[in-house]
Amino acid sequence: MKIKQSGIIGLGAYVPKKIVTNFDLEKIMDTSDEWIKTRTGIEERRFVEKGEATSDLAVEAAKRALKCANVSIEEIDMIIVATCTPDYQIPSTACVVQKKIGAINAAAMDLGAACSGFIYGLTVAKGLVGIGTYKKVMVIGAEVLSSILDMSDRNTAVLFGDGAAAAIVSEVEEGFGLLSTHLGADGDLKETLGIKSGGSLHGTTAATLEGKEHFLRMKGQEVFKFAVKALPTATLEALKLANLKSEDIDLIVPHQASRRIIEAASKKIEVPMEKFFLNLSKVGNTSAASIGIALDEALEKKLIKKGDIIAITGFGGGLTFGSIIMKWCY
Ligand code: ACO
Numbered sequence: 050m051k052i053k054q055s056g057i058i059g060l061g062a063y064v065p066k067k068i069v070t071n072f073d074l075e076k077i078m079d080t081s082d083e084w085i086k087t088r089t090g091i092e093e094r095r096f097v098e099k100g101e102a103t104s105d106l107a108v109e110a111a112k113r114a115l116k117c118a119n120v121s122i123e124e125i126d127m128i129i130v131a132t133c134t135p136d137y138q139i140p141s142t143a144c145v146v147q148k149k150i151g152a153i154n155a156a157a158m159d160l161g162a163a164c165s166g167f168i169y170g171l172t173v174a175k176g177l178v179g180i181g182t183y184k185k186v187m188v189i190g191a192e193v194l195s196s197i198l199d200m201s202d203r204n205t206a207v208l209f210g211d212g213a214a215a216a217i218v219s220e221v222e223e224g225f226g227l228l229s230t231h232l233g234a235d236g237d238l239k240e241t242l243g244i245k246s247g248g249s250l251h252g253t254t255a256a257t258l259e260g261k262e263h264f265l266r267m268k269g270q271e272v273f274k275f276a277v278k279a280l281p282t283a284t285l286e287a288l289k290l291a292n293l294k295s296e297d298i299d300l301i302v303p304h305q306a307s308r309r310i311i312e313a314a315s316k317k318i319e320v321p322m323e324k325f326f327l328n329l330s331k332v333g334n335t336s337a338a339s340i341g342i343a344l345d346e347a348l349e350k351k352l353i354k355k356g357d358i359i360a361i362t363g364f365g366g367g368l369t370f371g372s373i374i375m376k377w378c379y
Contacts, residue, residue: 056226059118090308094210131166164365214341
């Protein structure tokens with residue numbers, strides 16, 4: 050069987066309107082704009098208004114991606130929503146999105162790989178399109194991280210924001226699209242980032258709520274150490290699979306978690322910072338949405354043109370990591 054070449058034929062992103070600056074956070078917790086900026090590079094992030102869910106952000110991003118790809122919603126035959134902040138445990142957010150945008154011909158599923166979710170999702174889409182199971186797969190990374198932040202925990206609350214990005218993956222001309230993908234995971238580090246209660250192991254009780262165990266907790270330094278190794282490893286492995294070298298990369302769009310992590314990765318893979326696209330100062334870490342939102346902004350700023358070699362690379366809860374090398378299709 051001949052594997053079809055697949056790629057992103059349209060992209061869209063959406064962030065909620067409410068801007069929360071570091072100065073706003075200074076008013077509600079013991080932190081400072083200076084601390085957040087020097088440690089992470091983040092200056093502000095977007096939070097949803099009450100009643101706005103992950104699926105709402107996903108739908109906005111999805112509509113923009115469909116328009117960009119010039120594809121009708123009826124053509125979508127699979128929706129993958131990568132998220133760690135689903136609307137519900139059941140149904141999947143992908144099913145909610147399917148209903149809201151009227152994707153009547155689409156199967157739908159959620160994917161859990163935290164901040165690596167967009168890369169994992171694109172990899173699944175590459176496989177599905179590649180072997181001909183589906184023709185047009187919509188991959189969405191969408192998060193309302195503000196719903197799992199403890200605003201009294203300065204270790205985590207300052208890092209994250211809400212947003213969504215969507216990509217339409219389809220067959221593309223030979224030599225273009227998703228050239229290679231490398232994924233990885235290290236479950237040994239599952240304790241470094243997560244939510245303790247609310248799952249099948251520790252269900253929600255009055256005591257878990259009292260102990261604020263339904264919020265995201267993170268061992269920041271351990272995640273940092275993992276990330277500065279995982280980003281370069283994933284990128285170099287994906288490059289190798291594509292038969293390319295660091296110097297072939299035209300633009301690299303990393304997970305927007307921390308400027309310091311990205312700077313460390315830049316040194317290790319010997320790609321100068323000028324080739325990294327960063328927008329974390331304005332949106333913070335939006336987990337599964339982060340790479341897609343940044344990619345969309347880079348396209349809008351005309352930093353990407355057809356034929357460019359684009360690397361995306363990320364890490365996240367699990368812990369997980371991954372990278373994809375693409376030859377841009379449009
Ligand atoms: N404001 C002010 N002070 C703070 C804050 C804050 N928001 N947060 C922590 N501090 C304090 C700490 O309490 C500590 O004080 P102490 O020395 O009196 O105990 C001090 O600052 C230094 O804390 P460190 O943890 O050593 O700070 P560090 O330099 O490691 O930076 C950071 C912390 C930014 C979290 C860093 O470790 C990091 O970037 N880690 C990676 C985080 C990340 O990328 N997470 C995303 C995961 S992806 C996903 O899937 C969700």
